[in-house]
Amino acid sequence: MVLDRRGFMKFVAGAGLGVMATPIPWKLLDDAAIWTQNWSWIPRNVKGETSYTYAVSKMCPSCVPMKVRMVGGRPVRVLPVDGHPLGGGVSSIAVAEVQMMFSPGRVKRPLYRAADGAFRELSWAEAVTLLQQKLQAAGSSTAFISGDENGSTNDVLSAFARALGAGDIFLMPSEAQCAARAAELMGIPAQLGYDLENSDYVLAIGANLLESWGPVIRNRRIFRDGRPVAGKKELPARLNIAYAGAVQNNTAAVARPWLPVYPGTEGILALGIANMLIAKGCSFDSPDFSEFKLLAAKYNPEVTAKETGVDLKKLEAVVKALMAAKAPLVIVGSEFSQGSGAAPVMAGFALNALLGNINKSGGVCLLPRAEAGIDGASARDEIFKNDLTAWIADRKTPQALVLHEANPAYALPGPQAVAAFLKAVPFKVSFSTYMDETAALCDLVLPIGMGLERIDDVNTPYGCGKTVYCISAVAADPRADVHNTANVILHVAKEMGKDLGFEYYEDLLKTKAVRYEKCDFAVLAAGQAAVSEARVEFSGFTARADVLAKALSPKTRGNKLGLAPYAKLNLGTAKTGIPPYNTKTLRGTELDGKDMYVMMNAKTARKKGLSDGDMVVLDSGKQQIRARLRVFEGVMMDTVAVCLGYGHTALDEFSQNKGANVMELMVAVPEPQTGLNVWSGTGVTVSKA
């Protein structure tokens, strides 16, 4: 057989056709497609059996209950827990809490500051010995700051403080502190609670109910259930929310209506509404009702409108709705969950008393105060009596400072002054999960587990309408060399001969669960909450018109614009910074590279000669920050709105170099008669940079 040209061509064509008839080319193409996308540096999924554990978020201020999906023992997702009194969804912080276990900003092992100023690693044994020596030397000149107002670690810290003879123990400022002080001044021996579950009309004055006030996820679940979906037939809402505040924030977006008011005038608005209610025949039983009535009368509708900027027609409609509601509720708070003082809460309580809803279904409830679980420890309300900003302003520098999950160098007004104060403290130790601004200033940084990695508890967060007690069990293996703050302190106390009665924190929680909440520890640790409907009997109160008259007097703004800070959970907290998975939630009108946006309406911008996109300087007289201007019509006149959560200098790449910290502009001033400092009425000038 001779292979001629024709034969060769036949062979090639036949071979070609033959190969094409086999799966070879298609398989090769398929493999090429797969393998060109299958690089070694692309992470692979790791399979495993799915299981679930339960925990309560200690990172999210709303204390979200979490169902944690584990795959082969690894936590991978946070899912919502239905049927839990604090649950109903997940917050934008808690939903990526698993991922935050691997955040680059974590403190992985104990660190101490060496002579050259740099951090060096040391073992836990060395760290505990060092801590013990320093605290022994400092003795009663030791101060404590805690950033977790709902956990029993405070019991351990306060019991240890008492054992040392130290009285300086503080919680970071919050709405709960303002409310606790308000209750104390009014002679109410209880924690103020709000029965949102059974209310049909809520007027939130300043309280950013659906984003940053109280247990937000629980608030939002109630809102979800209370508002019907718009359909062919208009169904009556079971819950209406009206919101008064300077910024059209997340709550205002769905409120009906939004009442724009100047920032820092929430208390005055409450008095103005009180005057309108009294004129309609409302009253309450209080020894100083006549004084209160006289004070409220000063805030007639015209004065109220002038001082707060509120639209009278809208306000009258809201008052009418409050009067018509079966279970009306007024909640007064701060748009950024701090710094508004006790007086606005007191005015709010008086409003609720006028509406006759104290200890009634859907009204304000008087909850038993959280008790301490260790003999000699201070209860939460006792610790709240100490004002941290006032103490720092007094500059009574302690010899040692113990911080637990607190970041005052970022989160307090005037962070630079706070940092200067901290630098003057000879020894400071931070128990922290992340290397935040405060930890970066400390002499000793001790890593603690995130909520998912440690056992801890949550005791009736401020805002709840019932007593709620939860145990957050260990859901995942720690991703760093961590110990629980309370365990370390219990050990150090014992070594110093000041046994606090418990060897481990878990023992305290077990005792506490049984002793105070009459519930089974194992059931709580499995994710169930202990709920109590118990209330403190309402036996009258004093409205403290004397305090309100001084604390809520109108303030002149002059040429300055009102500064309206507002909080958003997707920017994390002072402790966490911006969670890695949350940077994408920031819109282009909120952050552009390193520049954050501040907002004012077009009329205000025109008055100041500014336009959209301008780089501006906000000046409080003491400090300045730079930002870009966004013209947004959802801001009150003569007001500039600034979001909290930017301007971190520590933590990680997801938080650093993004905008400026609005707390730089805040000026804390004493609130007359209440013993608290306030910083919600700060004014600023805004000019083109």
Add this chain to the structure above:
Amino acid sequence: MSAKKEFNVKWGMAIDLDKCTGCGACMVACQAENNLAPVADASNKLRVMNWLVVFELSNNKEFPDHEVAYLPRPCQQCAEQPCATVCPVVATERNEEGGIVSQIYPRCIGCRYCMAACPYHARYFNWFDPVWPKGMEKALTPDVSVRPRGVVEKCTFCHHRYMMAKDKLRAQGKNIFVKGEKRGTKHSAIAEGDYVTSCAEACPNGAIVFGDLNNPAHRVYQLTHDNPNAFRLLERLGTDTAVYYISSREWVRRLGDNYLKDEITQKPEKILPKKH
């Protein structure tokens, strides 16, 4: 466009814009569930990978008449897909009971025709290889493969959860479908709530309702059928999307499409000019 495929089951969403507060929990839940890598600077929205974006809407009135609303935008899962028609390698198609538009990454050649075709800008191109901070890859879910640079991604209505719900039925020896009320129809045997997307599951406001748009027993059906407040984005393009939005506010509904000045949204066809 290709011939429209009808399915017995059509998974869809009803998103209540009167309830959404724009918190972003749905966006974060989506990223964590579907293994989207975080980025330190997410300012450049053309380069950032997001399957679900919450847009801010404004009524464009001056203070104090200003109103704001938030609109979460996943893939709209069109029954008439502009994307699938232009894909040269059939990397995206809608050919499975349930009506979810697939995205098959190993087939995708990264030409981005589908992105250009999508009127909802719901598709994203992987400009960069996904990088997690050291150790964070240990928190990846096992259900969704990690995509390399060079491919287009989009929301899949958490399709892996659909598969898991079906697997659960199979493991129990049950049928995947049950007979529908109407003759000749059938519904998914997956109980309502057994298959929900990660965003709907996370939303604390209950703003996102997920279910079968063809099943009268499902809430999503009840919310979207015969509801004058329900609308779809760019409805008159004829894409027949599976994502409905609901708002009692006329100005919000108007933003859903390009309405003429004197049209109202609820029944636009009735007042269209004669020579439209």
